[in-house]
Amino acid sequence: MTAHAALELIDLRAGYGSIEVLHGVSLTVEPATVVALLGPNGAGKTTLLRTTSGTLTPMGGCLHVGGVHVNGADAASLAQAGVCRIPEGRGIFPNLTVAENLRMWTGVGGLRLPEVEERTFSRFPRLGERRGQLAGTMSGGEQQMLAMSRALLVDPAVLLLDEISMGLAPLIVADLYELVRTLAEEGIAILLVEQFAQTALAVADYAVILAQGRVTRRGTPAEVEEHLSAAYLGGAA
Amino acid sequence: MTTFLALAISGLVFGCVYALTASGLVVTYVTSGIFNFAHGAIGMVAAFTFWQLHIAWGWPAPVAFLVVLLVLAPLLGAVVERILVRPLYGAPIGVTLVATLGLLVTLLGLAFLVWPPDTTRVLPRFFAGHTVTVFSLVIDWNQLLVIAAAVTVAVSLRLFFSRSRLGIAMRAVVDDPELAALAGTKPERVSQLSWAMGSSLAALAGILLAPLVTLNVTDLTLLVINGYAAAMIGRLRNLPATVGGALLIGFLNQQAVGYAPPWFNDYVSPAIPMILLFLAVLFIKGERLRAGSLQGLRMPRPPSLQRSLLSGAAFVLVAGVVGSQLSPANLAIGGQGMVLGVVMLSLVLLSGYGGQVSLCQLTFAGLGAYAMAKAGGGLGGLALAALLPAAAGALVAVTVVRLRGLFLALATLAFAQAMDKIFFLHALGSGSSLEVPRPSLPGIDLQDDRVFFAFLAAVFALAAVGVLALRRRAFGRRLIALNDSPAASATMGVSATSTRLVVMALSAAIAGVGGALLGGLHGSISNNDFLLLNSCVLLLLATLGGLFSPTGAFLAAMSYALFPKFQELFPDLGQVQFLFTGLGVLALGRNRYGIGGQLADAGEKLRALRVSRVREVARAAG
Incomplete structure (x- = not known):
C-alpha cells in the first residue's frame, strides 16, 4: 500500500486580502521526517504555515493532509484533523x-x-x-x-513549528530541538521554519528555500546549505 | 437609621439589577471585543416579552420567566452575533458602534410597534404580598428574589470562568483567538455563546427591573446607562469591580432620594449615573497609540473651492425656486431638513473626517437654540449660538481629549443624557417651551417663511462650502492623518490635543447654529427636541447618508425631516424614525461610505470617463 504523504502542498497560492504572497508552492512532508523551510524575511514562510494550518484560506492550488483535500477548512477543524502549528512568538x-x-x-x-x-x-x-x-x-x-x-x-500527524528558537538561550534551543527530533522519530511529519539556518539544517532530513513566494531550492541539507547565502542576500536565485 | 437601612436595602436591590446588566455587558465585550449599545434594549424587549407571555397570555410566571431567560433571549443573542456582529470582528470602533446602535434603534422601533405606548402595562412584583421582617425592617420577597438572582449569577459566572473548560476557552479567545483556533476551539462559537449569555443576563436584569420601575420602552432602555457606568468602573474587564460599582451606584441613587436636599434631587440626582459614567470613563487608562491599518478609508475627493462654490450657488437657487412652490406644511419640512443638514455637517467634520464618534450633537444644537433665545435674536444672537456650544464642546474635548473610539462615544453619551436631565429639563421648563427668534438681516425679511427657507438653504450651502474648504486645507489633512494613524501623526509632530479640541469646538459651533435656526424655524424649542436617542438616530442617519460628503449629510437630514410625513402615512408603524433608521443601518451599515459616498464615487467615475473621452477626441483630432 502506498501511504499518502502526511502533508502535501500542490501549487499553493495564498495571501492577505488582494495581495498574493505565495505564488504557487509545491511541497511534500512524509511521516517521521523533518523538513526545514528557510528563506529571507518576507519570503512567505509564516504565510505558508498559516495557510497550512487553516488560519488563512488558500487562494488556489491544493492542500492535502493525509491524502485528504482540505482547502477551506478552518483552523479548528484542521487541528482536529491532526495539524498542529506552534505560532511564532509564544504559542500560549x-x-x-x-x-x-x-x-x-x-x-x-x-x-x-x-x-x-x-x-x-x-x-x-x-x-x-x-x-x-x-x-x-x-x-x-x-x-x-x-x-x-x-x-x-x-x-498530531503534522507539526508546523514557527521560529521556536526566537529569543531563547542556546541551551534551551538545543533542548527544544532534541524534542523535535524525538517527535519526528515517533512518526510525526514536521515542517520547521527557522531564522538560524544552521540549527534547522542540523535536525532536518530535507530543506526547502523559499524566496519571494516561490521555492527556489530543495534537497538534502548539504545540497541546500551552499545556496543559502545567495538566497538570503538576494543573489541569483 | 431605619430610613437609612430601608434605602440601603432598596439601593442594594437596584445595585443587584445593575450588576446583572453590567456583567452581561462585560461578558460580551471581553469575549467579542464589541461593546453592545443595544444591551439595555435587549433587556427592555425581554421585559415586554415576559409581560406578553405572563400577563397578556396568562402563562404561569415561572414558565414565562424560564422561556424568556433560557430560550428566547439566548437565541436572540446568538442570532445577533451570527448576523450582525460576526462580520464586524476587527472592524474599527466607528463601524461596530453604528451597528449596535442600529440594533438598539431597531429594537426600540419594534417595541413601539408591537407594544404601542398608548396602553399602560404593569408587571406586578414577584410574590406580591409576601414579606419578611428583619429587625423591624420590612423586606418583600421580590427584593429577596433580586438579591438571590444576582448572587447566584455572580457565583456561577465566577465558577464558570475559572472551572469549566468552556469558561476557560472564553478567556483564551480573549487572549489570542488565533491560538485558540489552533488548539481546536472555534473562536466564533465561543463569541456566539458569550452573546447568548450576555443577552440572557440583559433579559434577567430587564425582567427584574421592570416591576421596580415602570414598563416603558425608552426608560427601561436608558436605565442601562447605570450598567454602562458600573461596567466602566470595572474597566470593562473586571467582573468583581463591576459588581461593586453597580452596588455603589444603586446605593448612592437611593440614599440621595432620602437624604440629599431638594435642589440636589431636582437637579443632580437624575444624572448621577451619567456623572459616574463620565468620571469612570475619564479615569480609563489611555489606550496605546494605534498604528494605521491596511484597510484605510478611501474618502471621496473633496471638490475644489470653485466647484463647491458653484454647486452651493446652484443649490441655493434650486432651493429658492422649489421653496416658492411648496405648501406651507411641506415648506416647514424642507426647512427642517436644511437646518438638520447643518447639524449633520457638524458630524461630517467631527465623525467623518475626524473619526470621532459623538452622541451629543443635538445637545450642542440645543445649547445653540438656548443661546439664541437668551440673546433675543439678531446676528449677534447667531454668533452667540455658535460660541456657547463651541465653549461647551471645547470643555468636553478638554476633559476627554485622551479618549477615542468607544470611550469618547460613552463620554458624549453621558454628557448628552446628563444635559438632558439637568439643563434642558429645567432651563427650558418641563413640558413648556422656549421661544426662539429668527435672526434678522438688513433689507431682508426673514419672518417670511419662503425667504427664511432660502436663507436656510444659503446657510447650509455656506456651511458645506466651509467644511469642504477645511477638508482641503492643512487642518483637514491633519484630521484625516490623526484618524488614519495616531502613531504616525505623533511621530510627525501633529498635535492630537489641539486638533481634537479645535475640531470638537468647530463642530459644536456648527451644530449650535443649526439648533438656533431650528428654533427660529419653529418659533420655539422644547426639551424633547434634543434627546439622546434622537442624537443616536441623527448619527445613524448621517452614517447611512455618508459621513464623508455634504451630499450625504443633506440626504440624511432630509430623510430625518420626512419622518413625520412617513408617520402620517403609516400610523400603525409606531415610531418610524427608530424602525426605519435601525433597519436601514442593519441593511446597509457595513457600507462605510454611505449613500453620499456612493454618489461621489459614481460622479468621480463619470468625470474620469468624460476626461478620457475628451482626450480621445483630442487625439483623434490630432
Missing part, C-alpha cells in the same frame, strides 16, 4: 495559568486533564512547579516549553 495564552493553558490543549484528541498534566510535567518538570502561575509571567524558555507541550500531547 498569557493571561491563563499553566494549568488552564493545559486545559485548553485538551480541545483536540479527547485528552483528560490529569493525563495531560502528568505527561507534560514528566517531560518539563519546571512547568509542574509553576502550575498555578499565569503563563505570561514565566520566562521565555518556560513559555516555549508550555507551547511545545501541545505538540507533545495532541499527537
Whole structure:
C-alpha cells in the first residue's frame, strides 16, 4: 500500500486580502521526517504555515493532509484533523495559568486533564512547579516549553513549528530541538521554519528555500546549505 | 437609621439589577471585543416579552420567566452575533458602534410597534404580598428574589470562568483567538455563546427591573446607562469591580432620594449615573497609540473651492425656486431638513473626517437654540449660538481629549443624557417651551417663511462650502492623518490635543447654529427636541447618508425631516424614525461610505470617463 504523504502542498497560492504572497508552492512532508523551510524575511514562510494550518484560506492550488483535500477548512477543524502549528512568538495564552493553558490543549484528541498534566510535567518538570502561575509571567524558555507541550500531547500527524528558537538561550534551543527530533522519530511529519539556518539544517532530513513566494531550492541539507547565502542576500536565485 | 437601612436595602436591590446588566455587558465585550449599545434594549424587549407571555397570555410566571431567560433571549443573542456582529470582528470602533446602535434603534422601533405606548402595562412584583421582617425592617420577597438572582449569577459566572473548560476557552479567545483556533476551539462559537449569555443576563436584569420601575420602552432602555457606568468602573474587564460599582451606584441613587436636599434631587440626582459614567470613563487608562491599518478609508475627493462654490450657488437657487412652490406644511419640512443638514455637517467634520464618534450633537444644537433665545435674536444672537456650544464642546474635548473610539462615544453619551436631565429639563421648563427668534438681516425679511427657507438653504450651502474648504486645507489633512494613524501623526509632530479640541469646538459651533435656526424655524424649542436617542438616530442617519460628503449629510437630514410625513402615512408603524433608521443601518451599515459616498464615487467615475473621452477626441483630432 502506498501511504499518502502526511502533508502535501500542490501549487499553493495564498495571501492577505488582494495581495498574493505565495505564488504557487509545491511541497511534500512524509511521516517521521523533518523538513526545514528557510528563506529571507518576507519570503512567505509564516504565510505558508498559516495557510497550512487553516488560519488563512488558500487562494488556489491544493492542500492535502493525509491524502485528504482540505482547502477551506478552518483552523479548528484542521487541528482536529491532526495539524498542529506552534505560532511564532509564544504559542500560549498569557493571561491563563499553566494549568488552564493545559486545559485548553485538551480541545483536540479527547485528552483528560490529569493525563495531560502528568505527561507534560514528566517531560518539563519546571512547568509542574509553576502550575498555578499565569503563563505570561514565566520566562521565555518556560513559555516555549508550555507551547511545545501541545505538540507533545495532541499527537498530531503534522507539526508546523514557527521560529521556536526566537529569543531563547542556546541551551534551551538545543533542548527544544532534541524534542523535535524525538517527535519526528515517533512518526510525526514536521515542517520547521527557522531564522538560524544552521540549527534547522542540523535536525532536518530535507530543506526547502523559499524566496519571494516561490521555492527556489530543495534537497538534502548539504545540497541546500551552499545556496543559502545567495538566497538570503538576494543573489541569483 | 431605619430610613437609612430601608434605602440601603432598596439601593442594594437596584445595585443587584445593575450588576446583572453590567456583567452581561462585560461578558460580551471581553469575549467579542464589541461593546453592545443595544444591551439595555435587549433587556427592555425581554421585559415586554415576559409581560406578553405572563400577563397578556396568562402563562404561569415561572414558565414565562424560564422561556424568556433560557430560550428566547439566548437565541436572540446568538442570532445577533451570527448576523450582525460576526462580520464586524476587527472592524474599527466607528463601524461596530453604528451597528449596535442600529440594533438598539431597531429594537426600540419594534417595541413601539408591537407594544404601542398608548396602553399602560404593569408587571406586578414577584410574590406580591409576601414579606419578611428583619429587625423591624420590612423586606418583600421580590427584593429577596433580586438579591438571590444576582448572587447566584455572580457565583456561577465566577465558577464558570475559572472551572469549566468552556469558561476557560472564553478567556483564551480573549487572549489570542488565533491560538485558540489552533488548539481546536472555534473562536466564533465561543463569541456566539458569550452573546447568548450576555443577552440572557440583559433579559434577567430587564425582567427584574421592570416591576421596580415602570414598563416603558425608552426608560427601561436608558436605565442601562447605570450598567454602562458600573461596567466602566470595572474597566470593562473586571467582573468583581463591576459588581461593586453597580452596588455603589444603586446605593448612592437611593440614599440621595432620602437624604440629599431638594435642589440636589431636582437637579443632580437624575444624572448621577451619567456623572459616574463620565468620571469612570475619564479615569480609563489611555489606550496605546494605534498604528494605521491596511484597510484605510478611501474618502471621496473633496471638490475644489470653485466647484463647491458653484454647486452651493446652484443649490441655493434650486432651493429658492422649489421653496416658492411648496405648501406651507411641506415648506416647514424642507426647512427642517436644511437646518438638520447643518447639524449633520457638524458630524461630517467631527465623525467623518475626524473619526470621532459623538452622541451629543443635538445637545450642542440645543445649547445653540438656548443661546439664541437668551440673546433675543439678531446676528449677534447667531454668533452667540455658535460660541456657547463651541465653549461647551471645547470643555468636553478638554476633559476627554485622551479618549477615542468607544470611550469618547460613552463620554458624549453621558454628557448628552446628563444635559438632558439637568439643563434642558429645567432651563427650558418641563413640558413648556422656549421661544426662539429668527435672526434678522438688513433689507431682508426673514419672518417670511419662503425667504427664511432660502436663507436656510444659503446657510447650509455656506456651511458645506466651509467644511469642504477645511477638508482641503492643512487642518483637514491633519484630521484625516490623526484618524488614519495616531502613531504616525505623533511621530510627525501633529498635535492630537489641539486638533481634537479645535475640531470638537468647530463642530459644536456648527451644530449650535443649526439648533438656533431650528428654533427660529419653529418659533420655539422644547426639551424633547434634543434627546439622546434622537442624537443616536441623527448619527445613524448621517452614517447611512455618508459621513464623508455634504451630499450625504443633506440626504440624511432630509430623510430625518420626512419622518413625520412617513408617520402620517403609516400610523400603525409606531415610531418610524427608530424602525426605519435601525433597519436601514442593519441593511446597509457595513457600507462605510454611505449613500453620499456612493454618489461621489459614481460622479468621480463619470468625470474620469468624460476626461478620457475628451482626450480621445483630442487625439483623434490630432
